[in-house]
Amino acid sequence: MKTEVVIIGGGPSGLLLSQLLNRGGVDTVVLERTSRERVLARVRAGILEDGTVNLLRHAGVGARMDSEGLPHDGCFLTDNDVMVRVNFHELTGKRVMVYGQTEVTHDLYDAQDARGTPIIHNVDDVVINRAETNSPFVEYSRDGARHRVDGRYVVGCDGFHGVSRRTIPLEKRTEFERVYPFGWLGVLSATPPVSQELVYASSEHGFALASMRSENLCRYYVQVPLSDNVADWSDDRFWKQLKMRLPHSVAADLVTGPSLEKSIAPLRSFVSEPLRWGSLFLVGDAAHIVPPTGAKGLNLAVSDVYYLHDALISALKKRDRSGIDAYSSRALTRIWKAMRFSWQMTTMLHRFDDEDSFAAQMRRASLGHLSQSETARRDLAENYVGLPF
Numbered sequence: 415m416k417t418e419v420v421i422i423g424g425g426p427s428g429l430l431l432s433q434l435l436n437r438g439g440v441d442t443v444v445l446e447r448t449s450r451e452r453v454l455a456r457v458r459a460g461i462l463e464d465g466t467v468n469l470l471r472h473a474g475v476g477a478r479m480d481s482e483g484l485p486h487d488g489c490f491l492t493d494n495d496v497m498v499r500v501n502f503h504e505l506t507g508k509r510v511m512v513y514g515q516t517e518v519t520h521d522l523y524d525a526q527d528a529r530g531t532p533i534i535h536n537v538d539d540v541v542i543n544r545a546e547t548n549s550p551f552v553e554y555s556r557d558g559a560r561h562r563v564d565g566r567y568v569v570g571c572d573g574f575h576g577v578s579r580r581t582i583p584l585e586k587r588t589e590f591e592r593v594y595p596f597g598w599l600g601v602l603s604a605t606p607p608v609s610q611e612l613v614y615a616s617s618e619h620g621f622a623l624a625s626m627r628s629e630n631l632c633r634y635y636v637q638v639p640l641s642d643n644v645a646d647w648s649d650d651r652f653w654k655q656l657k658m659r660l661p662h663s664v665a666a667d668l669v670t671g672p673s674l675e676k677s678i679a680p681l682r683s684f685v686s687e688p689l690r691w692g693s694l695f696l697v698g699d700a701a702h703i704v705p706p707t708g709a710k711g712l713n714l715a716v717s718d719v720y721y722l723h724d725a726l727i728s729a730l731k732k733r734d735r736s737g738i739d740a741y742s743s744r745a746l747t748r749i750w751k752a753m754r755f756s757w758q759m760t761t762m763l764h765r766f767d768d769e770d771s772f773a774a775q776m777r778r779a780s781l782g783h784l785s786q787s788e789t790a791r792r793d794l795a796e797n798y799v800g801l802p803f
């Protein structure tokens with residue numbers, strides 16, 4: 415099989431890149447390790463930045479988001495019973511959209527199917543060959559046979575555990591990492607939201623987040639030790655801990671119910687540089703991971719796609735390679751700013767086991783400054799709604 419761009423990974427970044435390239439007249443093939451059902455069963459991000467919303471509309475997949483998504487003007491950060499509202503819209507003129515990553519991925523699959531783009535599921539042993547040349551090709555196994563796809567470019571959208579980043583020789587890569595000593599236990603419940611806007615709660619019991627997917631589907635998280643596993647957490651234990659970490663005035667309105675999904679995600683900050691090696695490019699979680707505290711993971715994948723799709727269309731259709739030559743440094747500039755914000759939100763809101771009283775005071779003072787300073791709230795709002803692409 416021959417194509418112009420081989421995309422490894424059928425998650426949100428791979429599908430959005432494929433959709434935008436196809437609309438720009440570039441042929442693609444998407445290779446996905448798992449089944450479509452498995453991809454769509456994942457419960458992950460819930461907040462779309464302003465730039466993400468606009469790019470999804472530009473890609474022709476914004477209709478259901480605009481009809482079912484929930485535009486949010488602000489959110490709350492709390493320190494026990496002290497509540498600070500950050501009004502994004504008042505401070506930046508922008509808002510965010512509450513619309514699950516699962517739904518975004520669904521919409522992208524529907525649009526790609528409508529175009530007839532080849533998306534090959536259940537592929538194994540993917541190998542990227544000759545990535546450093548102008549004639550790369552990708553091999554994979556499926557149904558007991560070995561297959562090959564030749565392309566002018568290969569894009570790794572295959573997440574943190576994918577094959578693409580590891581295809582770049584270790585001596586060509588520089589990796590930066592911070593692993594946090596806790597994870598997030600997430601629960602999905604068919605209950606009405608405890609608050610009309612998100613609540614990022616810091617307390618002496620640990621961090622919690624009250625989010626949602628719709629008026630009757632909620633997503634809640636509590637910070638848990640890395641040693642915990644889901645079996646340690648009954649629904650009752652989860653709801654009790656969530657109530658203890660939310661302000662009393664908020665917890666009083668909490669409607670609990672059976673968990674529809676329950677999972678623990680570890681938290682890390684990670685960047686691998688550069689995002690290119692010859693004809694191979696890295697996008698999204700294949701290149702970087704942020705702790706979800708800043709709601710940046712999915713949105714960073716989208717800004718990588720924004721930069722790369724334009725560059726590949728110019729290279730393939732106008733023989734202008736300036737965009738692909740600039741991709742890595744351009745994307746990394748925005749990636750590091752989101753890294754900083756996600757790290758800052760995580761250290762400001764989570765209790766660290768080894769923290770001393772000084773660190774706890776620093777956390778308290780950061781939240782106190784936020785309540786007193788419009789400048790501090792504007793800085794948080796600008797980062798939360800998404801810095802310009």
Ligand code: FAS
Nearest residue numbers: 423425426427447459572573576679698699706709711712
């Ligand atoms: P993805 O990991 O979504 O997609 C990669 C795809 O590549 C997968 O479908 C995988 O099956 C496939 N793949 C892997 N290896 C392959 C191979 N060798 N060959 C072919 N295909 C291969 N972000 C937020 O903003 N908020 C959150 O609350 C949040 N929660 C998260 C919870 C969890 C448990 C995880 C893991 C991530 C979470 N994230 C969150 C981040 C997440 O949303 C990612 O940023 C987002 O999925 C990035 O999209 P992709 O880059 O497409 O990577």
Ligand code: PHB
Nearest residue numbers: 459460625633706707709
């Ligand atoms: C979610 O709704 O899953 C969500 C929202 C905001 C975050 C992280 C996760 O920062």
